[in-house]
Amino acid sequence: MGGGRFSNDAYARLRKAKNYSNKSREEIFTSRTLDPEMDPIKALVRESRDSEEHPESVSIIVALDVTGSMGFVPEHIVKEALPDLIGSLMEAGIEDPQVLFLGIGDFIYDRAPLQVGQFESSAELLDRWLTRVYLEGGGGGNNQEGYNLAHLFAARHTSIDCWEKRQQKGFLFTIGDEPVFPTIPAEIIKRYTCTNQAETITTEAIIAEAQEKYNVFHMHLEHNEWAKQESRKGNWKTLLGENFIEIPDYKTVAKRIANVVIENHKPYTATSNTNTSSDNSEVENML
C-alpha cells in the first residue's frame, strides 16, 4: 500500500534543509582542504548502476572548474540550478538520471585539481558532494586548466550500466572558461588517480577514450570580457566540434545540460521511452 515517493523526498529534504539562500559562499563550501571522500587517489572506480527504484539509469558527469575565477558557478548551481536539473530531466522523460560531480583545477598549480563525488540520483545526495568541494584559491595564470582529468577519470575509473547493459552512452560535461592542457603527463596520472602504471597521453587521445562510453561536451562560460576572448577558448572547437558549447549566461548552464541530455539520449526501446517527444519549452519552464 502506498509509498509516496514525493512525500518521502519531502521528508528527506526536511531533515537535510540547509537554508542555502541565506548563506554566503564560505558558509556553503565549508571545506578548506580536499575532502578525503572526494580524493581521486582512493577512487578506483565510481559505479552508476541500475536499481529497482531506477531501472534505466542514465549516467551524467558534470565536471566543473572550481578554481578562483569560477567559484561563483558551483555556488549558483548549489543554490539555484541543481535542484531543478534532476527534476527537469525526469519531467522530460529521463526518469533515472544519475549525476556524478567532479571538481576540476589546474594540475600544475593547484593542490586538488581533481575532486570526485559519487553517482547520485537525487538532488539531496548530489548536493552533499557539491557542497564538500574545496574551492581553490586562485587560478594558475597559465591560461590552461586540467579539464582532461575529467576525461581521464570518466574513461578509466567509471563503470556505468547505461553503456554496459544497454549501449546507451552516458554524458560528460566539462564546464569552464579556459583552454585545456594539451596532454596529461604520466606523473600527473600516477599522482592524481588510482594507478601506479601510466604513460603520458594527449588530450585528443583521452577524449577519444572517454567518447567510447560517453557523449563528451565542453561548456565555455563567457562570464566576463576576459572569458569572451578567442584565446580563452583554445582549441576546444577542434577537439569537440559541435560539442563545444559557448554559454553567454552562466545561469543557464544547468538548463543547457538538461537540454543536451534530452536531445541526445537515445531511447532504449521504442515502446517504453517517451523522451524523444519531449518539448524543450517545458524544460525552459522548469528551470
Add this chain to the structure above:
Amino acid sequence: MPKCSLVIDLGFGDAGKGLTTDFLASQHPKHSLVVRCSGGHQIGHTVTTEVLTHTFSNFGSGSLLGVPTYYSEHTTLFPPAIVDEGNFLKPYQPKLYVHPLAMITTFYDIAYNRAIEKQQQHGSCGLGFGTTIARNKDEVYLYANDLQFQWVLQQRLQSIKTYYKTKLEHQPKAVQDYYKNELKDYNEAYFLESCKSLQPFYNVAALSELASKFEHFIFEGSQGILLDTQHGFHPHTTWSYTTSKNAVQQITSHLKTISEIDIYYVTRCYQTRHGNGPMAETEPVNLQNNENEANVTNEFQGVFRTQALATELLNYALSCDAIHHQNLQSNKHLVITCLDQLPRFSYANLFQKLNTNFKTVYGSYGPKRQDIKKLFLQ
C-alpha cells in the same frame, strides 16, 4: 444532474485506483472534481499518459487532466510534499481544495512512525499517516485551517513535540534513539516555510461550498478494503476507512443534489500485497509485461508480493462494502486491471464465483486509460 463515482480497491491496495480515477476524470474533465476521502499523503496512485508516468501522493489522480482535488476531513496532508509534488506538476497547474479540518502530518509524526515501525513491522510506509490519525484521536490537533496562522502553527507544533516526548517515555530505548536520530537534522523553519509556500496550490473549502461548481464528483479511495481499519486484519490495518463509508457520509451530508451513484470496484487480475501481513493461500502466478510495476521494495514496506486472485477475499470485500451503503441506490461496476500481465486469467470463471451483480465490467490491458475496455460475459 450531478453524479458521483466511487473508486474502491477490493484488495490490499495497488489495484489500479489511479488508472481508474484518471479514466473516469477523462470523461468530463472540465466539470469534474476528484475527492480524496480516505488515506493521506502516503498513497501512491500511478497514472500513465503518452508523455508522463506519475505516481500521485499529494494530488488526486485526475491532476494530469487539469481536474482539481478536494481533501476531506478524513484525510491527512504533509505540506512540504505538496510543495514538492506541486512544483513537479507545475505544467499541469494542479489545484487542491482542502477541508479546514483535514489533518496535517508533521515531522514528529513521521519520526515517531518510523521509530515504532522499525520495532513492530506492521507494514507501514513510514510516512506518519497512522501516527497522525492516532494523535488526532488523542485530541492533539493540527488542522489545514491552522496553516494560515503562523503563530497558531508554531504553538500547535510545540504541543505535538511535547505529546511525543511524553509518549516516548514509555517506549524502549531503541525507539527513543531512532526518534532522536530522525530529529537530529530537522529544521523547523523549513517546515514553517513550506506551510507558507503552499499558497499557489491550495484553498481551504468545505465540500458543500463546491457542490454547485462541479457535475461529476469522483471519490478516489485509498489503499484497499482488506486493509480497512474495521475489515482488515489486525495489526496489519490502516488507520482509515477504505470502504465507501467516508464517501457515502460526504455525499449524504454535502452533496444533496446527487442523482446517480456509481461504485467502481477495482482489483488486479491477481492478488497483490505490499507490506507485512497475511496473504491469500492461492497458487503463484507467472506475470508477463509488468516492467512498469510501480511498487518497488522499500525500507519500511519490504517486498511486493503477488499470487493468484482469491475469490473468497473478493466476496468478503464486496460484502463489507455493502454494509456501508445499504440505504443508497447505486450501480456497481467492476474494473479488472493488469489483464495483459496474466494471459491465463479467465474473467468468465471469476464472475461465476462472485456473489455481486455488476452493471458493467471493465478490463485494463496496459497502464494508460486508453487501454481500458468494456468486457462482456461469454
